[in-house]
Amino acid sequence: MSELLNIKNLTITPKAAPQKLLVNGVSLTLESGKTTCIVGESGSGKSLTALSIMSLLSPQLVKTSGQIMFQGQDISQLSNQALRDIRGKRIGMIFQEPMTSLNPVLTVGYQIGETLTVHLGLNGRALKEKVASLLEQVGIPASRANSYPDELSGGQRQRVMIAMSIACEPALLIADEPTTALDVTVQAQILQLLDTLKTRMNMGMLLITHDFGVVADIADDVVVMFRGEVVEQGSVTAVLRNPQHPYTKALLDCVPDAEGKKPLKPIDYAWLNEAEASVSA
Amino acid sequence: MTDFILTASNLVKTFSQRGGKFGMATTEIRALDNVSIALRTGITLAIVGESGSGKSTLARCLLQLQPLDSGEVLFQGENLAKLSAGSLRSMRKHLQMIFQDPFASLNPRMRIGEIVGEGLLIHDLGSRTEQQSKVVKMLKRVGLSEADMQKYPHEFSGGQRQRIGIARALVLQPKVVVCDEPVSALDVSIQAQILLLLKELQAEMALSYIFISHDLRVVRHIADDVAVMHQGKVVEQGSVIDIYQSPTQDYTRNLLQAIPGRKHATELHA
Numbered sequence: 001m002s003e004l005l006n007i008k009n010l011t012i013t014p015k016a017a018p019q020k021l022l023v024n025g026v027s028l029t030l031e032s033g034k035t036t037c038i039v040g041e042s043g044s045g046k047s048l049t050a051l052s053i054m055s056l057l058s059p060q061l062v063k064t065s066g067q068i069m070f071q072g073q074d075i076s077q078l079s080n081q082a083l084r085d086i087r088g089k090r091i092g093m094i095f096q097e098p099m100t101s102l103n104p105v106l107t108v109g110y111q112i113g114e115t116l117t118v119h120l121g122l123n124g125r126a127l128k129e130k131v132a133s134l135l136e137q138v139g140i141p142a143s144r145a146n147s148y149p150d151e152l153s154g155g156q157r158q159r160v161m162i163a164m165s166i167a168c169e170p171a172l173l174i175a176d177e178p179t180t181a182l183d184v185t186v187q188a189q190i191l192q193l194l195d196t197l198k199t200r201m202n203m204g205m206l207l208i209t210h211d212f213g214v215v216a217d218i219a220d221d222v223v224v225m226f227r228g229e230v231v232e233q234g235s236v237t238a239v240l241r242n243p244q245h246p247y248t249k250a251l252l253d254c255v256p257d258a259e260g261k262k263p264l265k266p267i268d269y270a271w272l273n274e275a276e277a278s279v280s281a
Numbered sequence: 282m283t284d285f286i287l288t289a290s291n292l293v294k295t296f297s298q299r300g301g302k303f304g305m306a307t308t309e310i311r312a313l314d315n316v317s318i319a320l321r322t323g324i325t326l327a328i329v330g331e332s333g334s335g336k337s338t339l340a341r342c343l344l345q346l347q348p349l350d351s352g353e354v355l356f357q358g359e360n361l362a363k364l365s366a367g368s369l370r371s372m373r374k375h376l377q378m379i380f381q382d383p384f385a386s387l388n389p390r391m392r393i394g395e396i397v398g399e400g401l402l403i404h405d406l407g408s409r410t411e412q413q414s415k416v417v418k419m420l421k422r423v424g425l426s427e428a429d430m431q432k433y434p435h436e437f438s439g440g441q442r443q444r445i446g447i448a449r450a451l452v453l454q455p456k457v458v459v460c461d462e463p464v465s466a467l468d469v470s471i472q473a474q475i476l477l478l479l480k481e482l483q484a485e486m487a488l489s490y491i492f493i494s495h496d497l498r499v500v501r502h503i504a505d506d507v508a509v510m511h512q513g514k515v516v517e518q519g520s521v522i523d524i525y526q527s528p529t530q531d532y533t534r535n536l537l538q539a540i541p542g543r544k545h546a547t548e549l550h551a
Contacts, residue, residue: 041468042439154332183331183495188539210468213498213542216549240548254473255549256498258525258540264502266474 003069004204005030005053005172010066012048012057012228018064023048024228026066030221032171035198035205037215037236039251040225046208049225050174052076053206054087071171089119092165096177098157102149108160109135109145115167134163138193155186162193169201176208191218212255216240224248246275286489287320287343287457292352294335294342312338314513316352320457325483325490327500327521329536330510336493339510340459343491344376345369356457374404377450381462383442387434393420393445394430400453419452420445423478440471444478451482459491464499476503497540501525509533 005028012023023045030036038046051057053068055076068076075086087093095101103111113131116122122130132142138159149157158178165173175194179187195218198205209215215222215236222239224232224247232245243249250272253265294313299306312335320326328336341347343354345361354361356376364372377400380386387396394416401412417427423444434442443463450458460479464472480503483490494500500507501521508518509532517530528534542549 041470184497184541185331185535185539187541191541210470211541212469212549213540216542216545236545237548240545251470252549254470255542256473256476256502257546257549258498258501258537258542260501260521260525264473264477266477267470 003029004032004071005206006067006069007049007053008067008069010049010052010068011064012045012052012061013064015060015062018062021228022061023052026225026228026230028223028230028233030172030204030206032204033199033202034220035195035207035218036221036223037207037209037219038223038225039209039212039215041210041251043227044225045228046225047176050093050176050206050208053172053174054091054093055080055083056093085119088115088165088170089168090170091172091174092168092170094158094161094165094173094175094178096180098154098161098181099149101161102157104149107146107148108152108157109147112145112160112164112167115164119168130167134167135160137166137197138163139189154182155190158182158186158190159193162190162197166197166201166203170203172204172206173198174206174208177210178207179214180209180211187214188217194218212240212252224251246272284322285319286322287354287356287491288318289339289343289354290317290352292316292339292342292354293350294338294347295350311513313342313349313352316510316513316515318508318515318518320489320491321506322489323483323487324505325492325503326506326508327492327494327504328508328510329494329497329500331495331536333512334510335513336495336510337461340378340461340491340493344373344378344459346378371404374400374406374453375456377453377455377458379443379446379450379458379460379463382466383439383446384434384466386446387442389434391433392430393425393432393434393437396434396445397430397448397452400449404453406453415452416448419448422482423448423451438471439467440474443467443471443475447475447478447482451486451488454486455488457489457491459493461493462495463492465494465496472499479503497525497536498542509536 007026007028010023010026011021013020026049038049040046052063067074109131112134113127116127116130131145135142135145140156140159179190182190207218219236222233222236223230226247232239232248243252250267254267256264292313293315296310296312297307298310316339328339330336342349397419398412398416401415420429425444464475492503504521507521507524508515511532517533524533528537
């Protein structure tokens with residue numbers, strides 16, 4: 001068993017309001033070649049947890065406790081200089097909005113190549129060939145390297161983002177809602193692509209989502225977050241088959257099923273508060 | 282004979298797009314290619330398809346927010362394209378729309394009370410006090426409070442803003458509401474709340490919905506009839522049960538197959 005990432009007791013608060021725990025004592029581990037999904041609603045702290053791994057939190061927020069062990073090293077205290085060697089090289093990241101995370105005035109080939117030049121010192125012909133091969137790996141014709149982001153569809157842009165993030169063959173890939181902005185068919189293709197790349201490169205993948213349907217399709221392990229805390233974690237089959245925490249059950253209940261057999265049930269937060277109180281009592 | 286409140290026949294809409302070197306070439310895009318649909322009174326017709334399939338263009342053309350090249354839209358037997366600007370405007374109170382992006386569809390400089398009450402003001406429905414009380418009633422019905430009237434859109438979450446959008450559309454007591462991806466920008470938990478609210482309001486106010494969506498899980502729960510669009514054409518339409526259980530087109534089958542959660546479907550929906 002090779003432990004790739006181990007987050008221990010992570011707590012994040014706003015600088016201005018240290019009593020407000022946006023992320024509260026979160027711990028999770030991830031192995032190489034495995035996918036862990038963090039699932040939760042907006043405001044549950046799932047994106048902050050992901051951002052804090054590479055110290056990308058906004059300056060208004062502060063990590064008040066916690067260790068981020070990556071390949072046996074605590075990377076949470078590293079200087080920006082040292083982090084530069086990790087960001088984009090040993091850890092890749094994909095963001096939700098493929099429309100806003102690419103630079104509109106540079107060709108996608110240039111943007112993919114930038115990572116390779118900075119981290120691996122590739123130039124000229126070798127660079128061009130590597131960019132072409134990356135584009136083909138993510139299912140885009142190599143000739144598209146000269147296109148600008150606005151000439152590509154949303155799905156293609158997300159593929160470009162993926163090509164950028166895997167360019168240096170990172171050991172860990174963090175994907176923050178990579179398919180939320182996409183059509184269902186494109187979503188299925190992108191998830192499939194991520195899964196294939198993960199296996200081929202033996203990466204660990206940390207995928208953030210609010211959709212249990214996505215979790216079911218791609219995850220090995222699940223971490224359920226609610227109001228900044230991890231309320232449940234375990235293997236995908238265990239959590240889906242036998243959810244322990246009332247919130248997990250409630251979140252599962254509001255995922256519509258394709259057969260229309262199950263009535264839709266929105267989360268009843270008042271009920272949840274009581275249920276939570278009785279669990280902890 | 283079933284009663285249709287809105288029918289559209291042979292709708293055609295083309296856009297020309299500049300392309301090629303220096304934008305010197307133009308290509309014609311058929312956003313709507315002979316589209317015919319029929320909305321039964323009091324039910325929900327879902328239009329499903331991917332981005333670029335023409336479903337949002339259809340929504341806008343149905344409400345005459347965009348002119349059609351050809352084809353006609355009949356609302357309660359009246360051809361909307363033949364109406365004068367004035368009578369179309371007064372017809373609009375029967376035909377309302379709920380938009381996809383709750384962040385972009387509310388004017389940030391207007392208070393909620395003004396946003397929801399604007400339609401009543403424009404259509405001159407009732408006195409000022411009557412209008413006020415209608416707005417308050419509608420806001421309460423969608424789960425907001427009277428005090429919210431004084432607030433601005435930025436003070437609300439995505440789900441709450443979508444409730445405001447619903448209140449704005451329904452305060453006019455319309456007959457047909459076009460919902461253009463009303464829940465696709467929302468979290469699943471909020472999505473469920475909004476879908477149930479839309480269903481309840483449909484029953485209470487005898488509304489007929491056209492529900493535009495790319496999410497077949499959502500459509501399964503809200504729609505009675507479905508029309509599947511692909512590249513500007515309706516490739517398949519029928520009752521929701523027929524389409525989901527025995528789709529006849531490969532394109533529909535692909536869409537159904539892409540629904541997330543297939544891998545652990547039994548556990549997920551136990």
